[in-house]
Amino acid sequence: MTALLVDRVSWRVGAVPIVDDVTLAVEPGEFVALIGPNGAGKTSLFNLVSGLRRPSAGRVVLGGDDVTKAKPHQRARRGLGRTFQTSAVFASLTVLENVELAVRAREGGATRPWRSRSDRAVTETAERILTEVGLDDRAARPAGELAHGEKRKLEIALVLAGSPRLLLLDEPMAGVSAEDVPALVKVIKGLTGDGRSVLMVEHHMDVVLELADRVAVLHHGALLAIGTPAEVMADATVQEAYLGEEL
Numbered sequence: 314m315t316a317l318l319v320d321r322v323s324w325r326v327g328a329v330p331i332v333d334d335v336t337l338a339v340e341p342g343e344f345v346a347l348i349g350p351n352g353a354g355k356t357s358l359f360n361l362v363s364g365l366r367r368p369s370a371g372r373v374v375l376g377g378d379d380v381t382k383a384k385p386h387q388r389a390r391r392g393l394g395r396t397f398q399t400s401a402v403f404a405s406l407t408v409l410e411n412v413e414l415a416v417r418a419r420e421g422g423a424t425r426p427w428r429s430r431s432d433r434a435v436t437e438t439a440e441r442i443l444t445e446v447g448l449d450d451r452a453a454r455p456a457g458e459l460a461h462g463e464k465r466k467l468e469i470a471l472v473l474a475g476s477p478r479l480l481l482l483d484e485p486m487a488g489v490s491a492e493d494v495p496a497l498v499k500v501i502k503g504l505t506g507d508g509r510s511v512l513m514v515e516h517h518m519d520v521v522l523e524l525a526d527r528v529a530v531l532h533h534g535a536l537l538a539i540g541t542p543a544e545v546m547a548d549a550t551v552q553e554a555y556l557g558e559e560l
């Protein structure tokens with residue numbers, strides 16, 4: 314079953330179409346990168362998928378369920394996870410404690426303690442996630458002391474605590490120093506294991522080309538092209554859309 318279907322989605326502000334009749338499917342285990350010049354509508358499309366905005370027309374379908382009218386937390390319960398460019402990390406807590414909190418939040422531990430698992434089980438889950446993102450050797454460090462690239466990994470860990478089937482990554486390389494990029498790319502590459510899907514907005518084309526199975530190009534709110542990285546890079550309309558910008 315398709316992990317995500319964006320079905321003829323439009324979002325208008327007043328009469329201005331910001332997202333214009335976009336259709337896009339992400340399959341289980343697939344990695345799709347969403348690119349486009351500044352102001353193309355990438356963040357707006359993410360907001361429509363995660364439920365921060367409601368489309369003016371069209372449907373958003375997650376794992377076969379129509380979630381067009383569902384709120385963000387309801388979509389999260391249906392397997393959608395999203396990282397933001399602003400961090401939700403508690404700087405004074407350790408890296409492990411941050412992930413433990415996220416695991417408990419997923420289980421409603423604070424408000425429904427009778428449903429929470431034992432401390433040991435929560436810690437084990439958090440440790441497994443830290444290993445997955447390559448932060449196991451940082452578990453006992455205060456999160457505030459992490460380098461930028463490590464913080465990005467922690468943000469991914471916090472989203473993984475929700476056991477998402479589809480991850481929306483919003484510019485995961487933003488602010489990450491060049492030397493930290495390869496390690497972060499390696500972690501992100503591993504995220505599609507076990508049938509999990511990723512939809513990523515990213516400006517660094519080398520990262521996009523390395524990670525993406527398919528690339529979708531937005532331009533003026535509309536889907537200009539979608540295909541393998543090689544197909545999209547060779548597309549004359551895509552090159553034209555990027556004229557004057559770095560591709």
Ligand SMILES: Nc1ncnc2c1ncn2[C@@H]1O[C@H](COP(=O)(O)OP(=O)(O)OP(=O)(O)O)[C@@H](O)[C@H]1O
Nearest residue numbers: 326329331349350351352353354355356357358531
């Ligand atoms: N709430 C809003 N009201 C009016 N216009 C908006 C609103 N949100 C976004 N826009 C406009 O819609 C267009 C697309 O914005 P969006 O942030 O989705 O683009 P983007 O592709 O993510 O850009 P960038 O790469 O610069 O982050 C922009 O022209 C923006 O000014």
